[in-house]
Structures are given as structure tokens and as C-alpha cells.
Amino acid sequence: MSRAAVRPPRRSAPAPLRFVAPRLACLRLALACALAAPALASAAAPIEPIRPGERPGAGSTEAELWYGMDQAERDIKTAPALVRDPALNAYVQGVACKVAGEHCADLRVYIVDVPVFNASMAPNGAMLVFTGALLRMQDESELALVLGHEFAHYRQRHGLRGWTKAKSTSAVMASIAIIPSVVALAASLGGLASVSKFSRDMEREADQVGFDRVVGLGYDPQAGAQVWGRMLREEKSSKRSKPWPVFASHPNTAERLEDTAAAAKAHAGAPGEVGRDAYQAAMRPWLDRWLAAELSRRTYDTSIQVIADLREEAQRAGDQGNQGLYGYYLAEAYRRRGKNDDRQRSAQLLSEAVAHADAPPAAWREQAYALRERKDAAAAIDAFRRYLAAAPDAEERPFIEKTIAELETAP
């Protein structure tokens, strides 16, 4: 009997994308509100960076833009995908606050449970950070850099700049295109990436302002090169060979990597604060869930690249803390892809994963089945027992107990 035929169904993977359709609808509504607001004369005056605590003047173009964003933000507050955990929010908001400095009180950070590398900034101070981005970062300097970039869009009033320009050319689609960030969440996930763009120049400016700010705070100047290097490797692994939606409008990743590496060179000899331990401690409770969500995308070439990268980087940093989790999910990605020698690789990774204390219970279950297939009954029984000890409420407990009994009585 094949293993697939006798195993109870797995618990279904989390479905973090389920919220997309309603979100798209309500954000469109907000957008409609913004577009329906009376069109006011575009100011010819240059757009200055926003001051701490500054709000748009009544009846201004900026007020019109904020109105739409405020509506969208209200919806985000009740979205099922919003991660409400106080500890995780406190940590990410704390880093955002540090980066935003005197603007701290103007920013609200929303963590949304979507397994994609993305973060965005609305002109009214609402920042979105996707769990897929938190999974892919390794330390606090990287988080600070990404948040610094998004904050720079706010401080430099990029949303207003794009909005004003689009209004002056009366291009409605272009108007939609420059309503950034919050709509980008829906737009990018809805496959409408082209409607959510900051200009390339704005992106460059945000990179520069963000970099200066985080390096000024004493963070590691190499953080940008690390983040973009990782992203470039991920892009290359994808058959779609397209950058992630929200980054589609950004300077291409290779160019961006070059720019940040060059900027970091100017700070050579000033290593700065990395904050790996603090970051890892804040993310560790979530990794199991986020790695499962990563695999639920079913883009295994990419997931293998992402997880293998994280696993190797942690090894290089001498951090053994997540090796069981990374190893198990990498093994799962290979097993599910099932090409060429993927099965053997998966088995090897699984054996390595269970040697680490943080291996999730499921790693023992998979290892037990693998050992049973290899006819190593004694080791399989031991692994099944370890699984049941680690997951005492497992739905398949009766089934596994029966399997253990069969293995014990088998000749």
C-alpha cells in the first residue's frame, strides 16, 4: 500500500490570501471616494518634505488624497489578514519609530499575513509590512533599511507628488497608478501591479533617504546589499523571471544592489549595529507558520531558493536557532516539487533537521514515514513516538498508534 493511500489527510495549510478579493473591492471603493472628491487646483509650488505632525490643509489636493487613504486604512484595521499579536507589532513598530524619529507619532504600521516580499507606504502614514518580508529578512538592520525606505516615501510626499502630476495631465488611469501602497496591496495581489507605481526617481530618492537615515542611526551599512542580494537570487530562481509586484516599479534589483553596495562602500570600516539576536527573537515564534505559508504558494523553485538562502546565512552567522525549521521546510519543498533527485535531497535534509531542537513535530512524523519506507522499523517507531510526544493533540494520533503497533508486531 502506498504511503499516500494510508495516511490521513493533512491539515490544510493556512490560506493567507483569502482576504484578497474583499480587500480589493473595499480598496476600490476607497479609491472611488478619492477620485470622486472635488478636483482642486494643483498647487504649482514645489512639494516640500512633510513636517512632524503636519496634516494636509483643509480642501487641499493632499487632503483629498488622505481622505481616500483613511478609508482604506479603516478597512485594513478589520482585515482578517491583519496580524494583531502585540509583541510582534511592538517590535516592528518600535524599529519603525526609531527610523522615523520625530515622525514616529505620524506612522501606523500594519503587519499583514501575506507570504510575499512586500512593504508599502500610504501618503497618510499607514505602512504595510507583509509577513513574507519579515520571513525573508535576517536582522534588525535589514528591517530598519526596508522601513526607512518606506518612511522616506512618506516624508518626501511621494504619493502627493505622483497624484498632483497625474491630475495635471488628467490621466485617470495614471491617477490610479500613483495612489501608492495601500492600493498596491490589493493591486499587486490581484495581478494589477501596473496600477501601483512610484516613479523610478522617487524610488531612488527613497533608497537614498532611507539608507542615510538607518546608517545615521548606527545600523549596518551593508544591510541593503544583503536584502537586495537575497531578492535578486530569489528573482533569478523564479520561472516568471519578474520581480515581485510591488518592486516592479522600483529600479531593477541588480541596479539597486549595485547602488546600495556602492553607498555601503563609502562607510567601509564602520560595521554598525546588525541586531540579529533581537530580530530573530521577535520572529522565531512565527517562523513555522510563515514557512508553511511560503510553501502554500506552490512555487517550489522559489521557495527552495528562499529557504536554502536563509538556512545558509544563519549557518554562516553561527546561528543554529532555526536550523530545524529551515531544514524541515526545505525538505518539504523538495519533497513536494519531486523532480530528479529531490526525494533523496529531501530525505537527507530531514535527517539533518531532526537533529536540531527546533525541528517542528511534523519533521519527526515525516522522518518516521521515511524510516518506515527504508524498512528501519525500530528507528521509525522511535520517530513516531517523538512526533506524538511533541504533538500530543495530533489528529492522526489513533492512526499513528496503530502504525506503531503494526511495526512492533511485524516479523
Ligand SMILES: [Zn+2]
Ligand atoms: Zn518604494
